[in-house]
Amino acid sequence: MDKVLIITYYWPPAGGPGVQRWLNFVKFLAEFNKQVVVYIPDNPNYPFRDDSFISEIPQDITIIKKSIVEPYKWASIFSSKKTKQISKGIIATKKQSWIERVMLWIRGNFFIPDARVFWVKPSVKFLKDYTKNNGINTIITTGPPHSLHLIGLKLKKANNQLSWIADFRDPWTTIGYHSELKLSKASEYKHEKLEATVLQAADKIITTSYTTKKEFEQKTSKPIKVITNGYLDYPSQPVELTEKFSLSHIGSLLSGRNPKVLWQTLSQICNERPEFLQDLELILAGTVSDQVVDSIKAAGLEKVLHLKGYVSHQQAIALQRSSQVLLLIEIDAEKTKGIIPGKFFEYMAAKRPILALGPRGWDVARLIEQTQTGRFFKYDQGKLLRDYILEAYKEYKKNDLHVHPQGVEAFHRKELTKTLLEFIG
Numbered sequence: 001m002d003k004v005l006i007i008t009y010y011w012p013p014a015g016g017p018g019v020q021r022w023l024n025f026v027k028f029l030a031e032f033n034k035q036v037v038v039y040i041p042d043n044p045n046y047p048f049r050d051d052s053f054i055s056e057i058p059q060d061i062t063i064i065k066k067s068i069v070e071p072y073k074w075a076s077i078f079s080s081k082k083t084k085q086i087s088k089g090i091i092a093t094k095k096q097s098w099i100e101r102v103m104l105w106i107r108g109n110f111f112i113p114d115a116r117v118f119w120v121k122p123s124v125k126f127l128k129d130y131t132k133n134n135g136i137n138t139i140i141t142t143g144p145p146h147s148l149h150l151i152g153l154k155l156k157k158a159n160n161q162l163s164w165i166a167d168f169r170d171p172w173t174t175i176g177y178h179s180e181l182k183l184s185k186a187s188e189y190k191h192e193k194l195e196a197t198v199l200q201a202a203d204k205i206i207t208t209s210y211t212t213k214k215e216f217e218q219k220t221s222k223p224i225k226v227i228t229n230g231y232l233d234y235p236s237q238p239v240e241l242t243e244k245f246s247l248s249h250i251g252s253l254l255s256g257r258n259p260k261v262l263w264q265t266l267s268q269i270c271n272e273r274p275e276f277l278q279d280l281e282l283i284l285a286g287t288v289s290d291q292v293v294d295s296i297k298a299a300g301l302e303k304v305l306h307l308k309g310y311v312s313h314q315q316a317i318a319l320q321r322s323s324q325v326l327l328l329i330e331i332d333a334e335k336t337k338g339i340i341p342g343k344f345f346e347y348m349a350a351k352r353p354i355l356a357l358g359p360r361g362w363d364v365a366r367l368i369e370q371t372q373t374g375r376f377f378k379y380d381q382g383k384l385l386r387d388y389i390l391e392a393y394k395e396y397k398k399n400d401l402h403v404h405p406q407g408v409e410a411f412h413r414k415e416l417t418k419t420l421l422e423f424i425g
Helices: 017-031 051-056 071-075 080-088 098-110 117-133 147-158 185-201 210-217 260-272 274-279 290-298 313-322 343-350 363-371 382-397 413-424
Strands: 003-007 035-041 062-066 136-143 163-168 204-207 224-226 245-250 280-285 305-309 325-329 354-358 374-378
Touching: 003 017, 003 117, 003 147, 017 035, 017 051, 017 413, 035 117, 051 313, 062 117, 117 136, 117 147, 136 147, 147 163, 147 185, 163 185, 163 413, 204 210, 204 413, 210 224, 210 363, 245 313, 260 274, 260 280, 260 290, 260 382, 274 280, 274 382, 280 313, 290 305, 313 343, 325 343, 343 354, 343 363, 354 363, 354 382, 363 374, 374 382
Parallel strands: 003 035, 003 136, 035 062, 136 163, 163 204, 204 224, 245 280, 245 325, 280 305, 325 354, 354 374
Antiparallel strands: none
16 A cells, blocks of 8 residues: 655644644544655754644554754744744844844845754655655655755655655745845745745645645646645534624734734724723734734723633634634735635634635635635725624624534545545545
8 A cells, every 4th residue: 555654844742733734634544544654853843832732643653753953942042032933933023133133134044945954854864765665655745844845855856756745834935924034135046946946846736725826836837736724523512602792813913914904993993882892802812923912002902902822722712612703814915815824714613703804815815705704804994894893793792693604514624635635646
């Protein structure tokens, strides 16, 4: 039987959305009797931990490990807080300290494509023999970190009989934070060259969004398949909705992901309607940048703000199901059109109204309309945003705030794994 080797950096006990995609693919591949080997770092420096994922690892798969050199561990000697922020993707766009500027410049120009690049050479050396000796016919690399695609590239060059699939959970050179890395022209060119080489050398490519597929089609003629992230079945027991009119965001809110139009709209309604202020609850679970918090406080919403910090996946699911409205926020920029957050699919399964705010042409808008799971607004649609919030509040007061999703079953992790199996061939 053919074996598939999955090369991933994120694996339990890592937390966050990056680990969930391939943990769940692996679970269902095993259920479909596909032999799977997972290759992971032995000593990773994860920005988040969620030990609850450990129990979800299938017992009948093979996991192999190799040590990794982690520059973020060295950097934490100088500034633990700033290192963790950069590792999580939180890059302050204003008031950067000198150490932040230096760390970003080093990160962008010395570690190409990313800080996990030192794992490439020892991994290739180890996996060359492993793939030959253990009947591995297909390898799948998943990034970010995109340095893992360089492992696939070198293994493919060493053994052209291997079938190599490159899975892009996020874009490479057009990812939102790429322009903040203070790249020199030479470094920028190197990123673009490596990206082009990977796209042209891989046998097949997977993206998680339609925009990224369209972008890559301009750079390669190789087969590209959109396989989005997805959801699992929720626990069957009912969950009570929050008593207050809760607007909840689960996940990171980085500096650029700061919808001031939303904070200002909520503030205006609070000033005009004392009852709305009494009922309102703004819940943010996950890493939130100081700039976002400052904007919320500047809008006068400090009294209704509840910062939960990082929560486990189970806690996140419970929060999604109990919230009156779920917030989905993306940076208002052309480069973020192809970002479909993993939590979006869990939001859909939670069957709570989604209020999405993002760039014109965002892939999420297409999916929300397709599944009838909420409403999407552009950043310049403040009036329509206000009208929707007031309408949702009115339905909340009548205890009748609901959505009626259509066709979300296609995004169940098991259905997506069937699509993956067909693409693997």
